[in-house]
Amino acid sequence: MLSVNTKNIIKTTIPVLEQHGVAITKTFYSNMLSENPDFLNTFNQVNQKKGRQPTALAMTVLAAAKNVDNLSVLLPTVKQIGHKHRALQIKPEQYDIVGHYLLLAIKEVLGTAATPEIINAWTETYKVIADIFISVENELYKEAAWPGWQPFVVSEKINVADQIVEFVVKPTSECGVDLSKLNIVPGQYLTVKTHPTTHDNKHDALRHYSICSASTENGLKFAVKYEHGVEQDGLVSEYLHKCIKTGDTIGISAPAGDFELSKELISQDKIPLVLISAGVGTTPLVAMLECQLQQNPKRPILWIQSSKNEQSQAFKTHVENLLSKFEGSVDSKFIHTDSMPRIDGDLLEKTIPSNSDVYICGSVEFMSILIVTLKNLGHQNQMVHYEPFGPKMSL
Numbered sequence: 001m002l003s004v005n006t007k008n009i010i011k012t013t014i015p016v017l018e019q020h021g022v023a024i025t026k027t028f029y030s031n032m033l034s035e036n037p038d039f040l041n042t043f044n045q046v047n048q049k050k051g052r053q054p055t056a057l058a059m060t061v062l063a064a065a066k067n068v069d070n071l072s073v074l075l076p077t078v079k080q081i082g083h084k085h086r087a088l089q090i091k092p093e094q095y096d097i098v099g100h101y102l103l104l105a106i107k108e109v110l111g112t113a114a115t116p117e118i119i120n121a122w123t124e125t126y127k128v129i130a131d132i133f134i135s136v137e138n139e140l141y142k143e144a145a146w147p148g149w150q151p152f153v154v155s156e157k158i159n160v161a162d163q164i165v166e167f168v169v170k171p172t173s174e175c176g177v178d179l180s181k182l183n184i185v186p187g188q189y190l191t192v193k194t195h196p197t198t199h200d201n202k203h204d205a206l207r208h209y210s211i212c213s214a215s216t217e218n219g220l221k222f223a224v225k226y227e228h229g230v231e232q233d234g235l236v237s238e239y240l241h242k243c244i245k246t247g248d249t250i251g252i253s254a255p256a257g258d259f260e261l262s263k264e265l266i267s268q269d270k271i272p273l274v275l276i277s278a279g280v281g282t283t284p285l286v287a288m289l290e291c292q293l294q295q296n297p298k299r300p301i302l303w304i305q306s307s308k309n310e311q312s313q314a315f316k317t318h319v320e321n322l323l324s325k326f327e328g329s330v331d332s333k334f335i336h337t338d339s340m341p342r343i344d345g346d347l348l349e350k351t352i353p354s355n356s357d358v359y360i361c362g363s364v365e366f367m368s369i370l371i372v373t374l375k376n377l378g379h380q381n382q383m384v385h386y387e388p389f390g391p392k393m394s395l
């Protein structure tokens with residue numbers, strides 16, 4: 001339990017944190033990674049360069065400080081971050097190392113303003129926050145379908161659109177994963193561990209990829225977009241596209257994430273299911289569409305998919321085929337941004353009934369716009385679900 005005095009000190013640091021939050025976490029990462037080079041096998045280096053992870057962490061620390069009187073309100077957020085941590089195989093002992101460097105960074109950035117009282121209050125508060133994360137993650141480790149990283153063989157690579165390749169992977173005999181016993185939750189992601197040998201890379205690289213089929217009959221499936229960059233192509237997507245061949249083995253940790261169809265609504269046919277995606281963000285939504293079709297084909301469906309053009313429209317034939325099998329009302333909009341206006345408030349207002357159960361997936365930028373637009377149109381928060389292909393906190 002934190003004392004009243006500690007909580008008061010924490011509260012007084014909020015304005016300072018708001019001013020220096022990002023600087024604190026940037027300093028923290030650079031110190032921690034330079035003194036613990038092994039962590040380079042866990043953290044995404046490009047996220048560091050682009051400042052994405054520092055922003056996510058800074059916001060989490062601020063949220064914690066703002067809720068110091070009642071840290072339990074953080075639980076839903078902690079659970080969602082915990083899924084990512086569990087998928088990346090973050091372990092309790094690593095929290096002490098992170099805490100050490102976070103506190104050092106607070107000291108360094110605040111300079112003379114960092115009194116021993118402030119540092120002590122933050123040391124205590126970090127410990128309480130870390131314990132909440134550790135206990136949530138402990139449960140997620142228990143629930144995971146398999147422990148650690150397991151070797152899977154790539155059995156097929158299939159082009160599902162321009163620059164998007166679907167990977168079908170099967171567990172190797174030594175890993176002991178039995179796909180026939182695996183309960184896939186459409187919307188969840190796999191985390192893939194590779195060791196790219198390109199761009200002078202010397203570290204393991206971990207990336208999340210949404211499961212793109214509800215079926216495990218032929219293997220687990222995920223689809224990867226080749227990320228072309230102005231300065232450099234994406235490390236893992238390039239490696240998976242160009243270097244990983246069928247027959248090669250990659251490490252995969254058990255499915256994770258809390259993006260899933262609302263269970264109570266699958267079996268009814270009054271509240272429509274609306275699936276909105278952009279680019280490769282279609283992946284989890286295809287698995288959801290398959291699942292809805294299997295469990296209740298009578299439910300009204302609205303499918304909105306944005307892509308650059310027809311060639312980059314992922315799973316085109318498969319999605320059309322699935323949509324044709326529904327027995328209730330089906331509406332679909334395929335937006336090709338090369339030649340058509342982008343998804344906007346007008347389209348959403350005209351096509352989405354206000355009582356819909358909405359699932360959105362795409363880039364952080366795409367989703368930020370859609371979430372705000374739907375809110376302005378009167379959609380309730382709990383009926384709008386989303387999975388950004390980047391840190392969820394940045395939304």
Ligand SMILES: Cc1cc2nc3c(=O)[nH]c(=O)nc-3n(C[C@H](O)[C@H](O)[C@H](O)COP(=O)(O)OP(=O)(O)OC[C@H]3O[C@@H](n4cnc5c(N)ncnc54)[C@H](O)[C@@H]3O)c2cc1C
Binds near residue numbers: 232390
């Ligand atoms: C929950 C979740 C699910 C996801 N599901 C999918 C999915 O189903 N399919 C999918 O394709 N992706 C998915 N992603 C995204 C995926 O995890 C990776 O982020 C993506 O593949 C890019 O990784 P990368 O290693 O290729 O790019 P990175 O090397 O991480 O680079 C990211 C971007 O930065 C650019 N870049 C690289 N190096 C530099 C540099 N030095 N300077 C400036 N820019 C640079 C790259 O061109 C690229 O655009 C998902 C992400 C999350 C969080």
Ligand code: HEM
Binds near residue numbers: 060
């Ligand atoms: C209380 C302490 C911590 C907080 C508040 C925190 C917060 C966060 C947040 C907000 C994210 C982004 C989640 C998202 O993508 O939606 C994240 C991701 C991540 N965290 Fe933590 N974290 C903590 C501890 C740790 C520890 C101990 C480690 C282990 C070294 C760790 C490693 C990572 C990694 C590797 C990512 C993925 C992002 C990347 O690769 O850049 N975190 N964390």
